[in-house]
Amino acid sequence: xxxxxxxxxxxxxxxxxxxxxxxxxxxxxxxxxxxxxxxxxxxxxxxxxxxxxxxxxxxxxxxxxxxxxxxxxxxxxxxxxxxxxxxxxxxxxxxxxxxxxxxxxxxxxxxxxxxxxxxxxxxxxxxxxxxxxxxxxxxxxxxxxxxxxxxxxxxxxxxxxxxxxxxxxxxxxxxxxxxxxxxxxxxxxxxxxxxxxxxxxxxxxxxxxxxxxxxxxxxxxxxxxxxxxxxxxxxxxxxxxxxxxxxxxxxxxxxxxxxxxxxxxxxxxxxxxxx
Amino acid sequence: xxxxxxxxxxxxxxxxxxxxxxxxxxxxxxxxxxxxxxxxxxxxxxxxxxxxxxxxxxxxxxxxxxxxxxxxxxxxxxxxxxxxxxxxxxxxxxxxxxxxxxxxxxxxxxxxxxxxxxxxxxxxxxxxxxxxxxxxxxxxxxxxxxxxxxxxxxxxxxxxxxxxxxxxxxxxxxxxxxxxxxxxxxxxxxxxxxxxxxxxxxxxxxxxxxxxxxxxxxxxxxxxxxxxxxxxxxxxxxxxxxxxxxxxxxxxxxxxxxxxxxxxxxxxxxxxxxxxxxxxxxxxxx
Ligand SMILES: Nc1ncnc2c1ncn2[C@@H]1O[C@H](COP(=O)(O)OP(=O)(O)OP(=O)(O)O)[C@@H](O)[C@H]1O
Ligand SMILES: Nc1ncnc2c1ncn2[C@@H]1O[C@H](COP(=O)(O)OP(=O)(O)OP(=O)(O)O)[C@@H](O)[C@H]1O
Ligand SMILES: [Mg+2]
Ligand SMILES: [Mg+2]
Numbered sequence: 076x077x078x079x080x081x082x083x084x085x086x087x088x089x090x091x092x093x094x095x096x097x098x099x100x101x102x103x104x105x106x107x108x109x110x111x112x113x114x115x116x117x118x119x120x121x122x123x124x125x126x127x128x129x130x131x132x133x134x135x136x137x138x139x140x141x142x143x144x145x146x147x148x149x150x151x152x153x154x155x156x157x158x159x160x161x162x163x164x165x166x167x168x169x170x171x172x173x174x175x176x177x178x179x180x181x182x183x184x185x186x187x188x189x190x191x192x193x194x195x196x197x198x199x200x201x202x203x204x205x206x207x208x209x210x211x212x213x214x215x216x217x218x219x220x221x222x223x224x225x226x227x228x229x230x231x232x233x234x235x236x237x238x239x240x241x242x243x244x245x246x247x248x249x250x251x252x253x254x255x256x257x258x259x260x261x262x263x264x265x266x267x268x269x270x271x272x273x274x275x276x277x278x279x280x281x282x283x284x285x286x287x288x289x290x291x292x293x294x295x296x297x298x299x300x301x302x303x304x305x306x307x308x309x310x311x312x313x314x315x316x317x318x319x320x321x322x323x324x325x326x327x328x329x330x331x332x333x334x335x336x337x338x339x340x341x342x343x344x345x346x347x348x349x350x
Numbered sequence: 351x352x353x354x355x356x357x358x359x360x361x362x363x364x365x366x367x368x369x370x371x372x373x374x375x376x377x378x379x380x381x382x383x384x385x386x387x388x389x390x391x392x393x394x395x396x397x398x399x400x401x402x403x404x405x406x407x408x409x410x411x412x413x414x415x416x417x418x419x420x421x422x423x424x425x426x427x428x429x430x431x432x433x434x435x436x437x438x439x440x441x442x443x444x445x446x447x448x449x450x451x452x453x454x455x456x457x458x459x460x461x462x463x464x465x466x467x468x469x470x471x472x473x474x475x476x477x478x479x480x481x482x483x484x485x486x487x488x489x490x491x492x493x494x495x496x497x498x499x500x501x502x503x504x505x506x507x508x509x510x511x512x513x514x515x516x517x518x519x520x521x522x523x524x525x526x527x528x529x530x531x532x533x534x535x536x537x538x539x540x541x542x543x544x545x546x547x548x549x550x551x552x553x554x555x556x557x558x559x560x561x562x563x564x565x566x567x568x569x570x571x572x573x574x575x576x577x578x579x580x581x582x583x584x585x586x587x588x589x590x591x592x593x594x595x596x597x598x599x600x601x602x603x604x605x606x607x608x609x610x611x612x613x614x615x616x617x618x619x620x621x622x623x624x625x626x627x628x629x630x631x632x633x634x635x636x
Contacts (some may be wrong), residue, residue: 088495113499114497114500114527115500119498160525163445217393220392242392242442242524242554244391244392246391246596247391271527273528310527311527314599315557318621319603319621319624328629328632340606344610346632347611347632348631348633
């Protein structure tokens with residue numbers, strides 16, 4: 076079954092200009108998908124439509140096989156979670172602990188389990204020392220960590236991350252990305268991650284490329300990155316690992332292009348001279 | 351004139367149960383006309399520190415000398431308007447900076463506030479927009495009805511239009527698309543190289559820090575852990591690991607290869623030299 080199936084989707088904020096036109100894609104259950112595209116290409120708009128925050132002008136959205144509409148939206152929201160691009164839009168509670176608890180209450184988690192879950196997820200994002208802080212008075216990266224903790228507590232079937240690690244320090248980002256990978260690989264959650272980080276894109280299974288509200292490319296990371304020039308003209312890029320890999324194949328050192336550092340290193344280790 | 355920071359401390363909510371000391375005695379001399387990066391983990395105090403530079407935050411203790419202004423606790427800064435004209439601060443969250451009903455008014459607000467006539471201010475707005483990758487179709491739109499990256503561009507324009515001598519940029523490329531980030535960094539570097547502007551860049555993007563900055567300051571739990579020139583800093587990946595900074599991709603690759611027995615000098619920081627160096631160590635290419 077598809078976790079998400081979108082067809083013929085159009086949307087306009089002002090009733091005049093379409094910011095999404097005839098968007099179609101499907102994401103199988105358990106798939107780790109990334110959405111990329113230039114600023115203003117419509118990524119966050121898609122995310123807001125998928126959680127039923129706004130209704131499409133045209134087209135349909137199916138979540139876990141059910142059509143998303145005014146009646147189904149409340150039920151489906153139990154299955155779809157989002158971490159917004161601006162974490163300030165996420166916070167409800169007056170302390171970090173309350174904020175995480177609020178989501179748990181909404182999902183009817185028994186009171187006696189809450190404290191454990193809150194401490195567990197706060198620990199996993201490195202925010203255990205801040206449980207009593209006010210979410211809006213944290214540093215940028217701390218806010219993003221708290222927003223992510225909120226979703227880790229609930230672990231919905233489908234999780235949308237809208238540039239959720241854009242303000243994390245590189246190590247924090249790596250550790251949060253690991254948590255996200257785990258949700259995917261160990262818990263089989265469907266992940267839809269909107270990102271400008273091409274290294275993260277290389278780690279995903281499926282990529283959707285948006286341009287001016289249109290889906291222009293879909294495929295595996297390597298299929299997408301094969302369009303290097305087109306990507307550049309769309310304000311995008313390819314990951315550093317692939318740039319090195321291209322250079323290595325050009326120099327005839329390796330004979331297959333790869334897009335992660337691990338793969339580059341593996342290739343080179345097999346070729347390494349023993350003397 | 352360099353920026354001199356002496357024993358600077360900052361405590362949020364001082365005297366309440368929520369009191370939190372974010373800066374614990376910062377001593378720094380930031381050179382004029384250079385690009386200085388401020389890096390460090392989440393919550394290390396970067397944004398708190400840079401908000402002192404234009405008087406947005408006042409130190410709890412210590413002093414700060416910038417562009418002829420002397421800032422110290424409890425002292426009202428005389429002519430703070432002039433300070434804000436000389437030191438332009440782009441916030442980490444563009445949302446905190448935007449407030450007018452149209453983008454044109456938002457960007458023109460600063461110049462008008464400094465006494466420039468409306469017509470001239472609007473002219474400046476039209477000049478600045480394309481520099482941040484936006485066109486005139488945005489002028490009459492609301493700054494709140496934009497995508498995240500578009501808001502960031504407007505917020506940057508609102509500061510650049512003031513033509514400040516010191517530019518303080520708090521994660522200015524977060525949320526920009528990859529080419530947009532590159533263009534924005536190029537623009538900042540141009541302002542530094544051609545107009546001699548002093549630039550302070552708070553960034554988590556180590557590729558940018560390595561490629562564009564002259565100088566690095568590492569903050570950790572409200573203290574300065576390290577100050578170095580960029581090259582020396584990136585030639586010592588162990589320092590980065592020690593302070594919990596994930597090095598740039600090229601250095602990570604180098605370290606992964608070194609671990610597998612490849613011999614790669616620490617001084618190699620660019621791709622062509624790295625490829626050349628690897629070439630000599632694989633079968634058939636020795
Ligand atoms: N609230 C709004 N009202 C009107 N137009 C909007 C609103 N939010 C976004 N837009 C416009 O819709 C288009 C798509 O915006 P969206 O936020 O989906 O882009 P995005 O791909 O998420 O970009 P970014 O990478 O900058 O976050 C943009 O041109 C934007 O200006
Ligand atoms: N308004 C505030 N009230 C109370 N504490 C605050 C406030 N703003 C920041 N802090 C705290 O001060 C410390 C330093 O925050 P700061 O925003 O300077 O960090 P930062 O280095 O910019 O982090 P990031 O990379 O996440 O943006 C953090 O522990 C934060 O929780
Ligand atoms: Mg967006
Ligand atoms: Mg900050």
